[in-house]
Amino acid sequence: MLTMKDIIREGHPTLRAVAEEVVFPLSDDMIKLGQDMHDFLKNSQDPVLAKKYELRGGVGLAAPQLNFSKRIIAVEIPNMEEENGKPLLSAVMYNPKLVSHSVQQACLEEGEGCLSVDRPVPGYVVRQARITLTYQDAQGTQHKIRLKNYAAIVVQHELDHLNGIMFYDHINDKEPFFAPDDVLLIN
Known part of the structure; x- marks a missing residue:
């Protein structure tokens, strides 16, 4: 079982x-x-x-965060709008690729965090509001999905890990909470 020490x-x-x-x-x-x-x-x-294993809560994880430089991400995004506990998105994605995105941009009002970053980094991380993604599952079957808002942001965060980019690389150094007027703020 993986823990924070991994x-x-x-x-x-x-x-x-x-x-x-x-x-x-x-x-x-x-x-x-x-x-x-x-898992x-x-x-x-x-x-x-x-609590038992002292795990920080996460919704996404990329293989490079475990010191495996491979194009693998896992996501487990809870659906806040449903009470039955069914996740909004639950998948392991091999070789994920962003194939298209919206012009509309979005960011999380509270900013982003990362299991590989042990400090708060305040600021807006502006990303695309909607994305289309292709990936393979463990059997090699090709999938194509469209995501929006929170799920799109989570997946883009993990895709950045596959390309050596940290979330705070997107934050404006001079004005961390600056976002153009047309950026969708997601709470």
């Missing part, structure tokens, strides 16, 4: 490297890595397990 922190060179695509068919190790990443996110959102 996650590398800012300053580690793997977090600034461009990750390599995974080759199909996947090795058992790559399948297990994806499943372990997904970490589920465990981090379970109040009992998170």
Whole structure:
């Protein structure tokens, strides 16, 4: 089981490297890595397990954060609008690619955080409000999905990890909470 000690922190060179695509068919190790990443996110959102294992809550995790420079991300995004507990998005994505995005931009009103960053970094991280993404699952099946608002922001954050970009690279140094008038603020 993955814990916080398995996650590398800012300053580690793997977090600034461009990750390599995974080759199909996947090795058992790559399948297990994806499943372990997904399990970490589920465990981090379970109040009992998170407390027991001292896990910070997360909705996304990229393989480079575990010191594997591979194009793998896992997401477990709760659906805040449904009471049945069904996630808005729950997936392990191999070789994800952003294929299109909206002109409309958005950012989280409270800013972003990261499991690899142990400090608050205030400021708006302006991203695309809607994206279309392709990826492969563990069996190599190709998927194409469209995401908007919060889910789109989470996935873009994880895609940045695959390209050696940290969320705070997007924050305006001089005016951290500056956003153009047409940027959608998501709370």
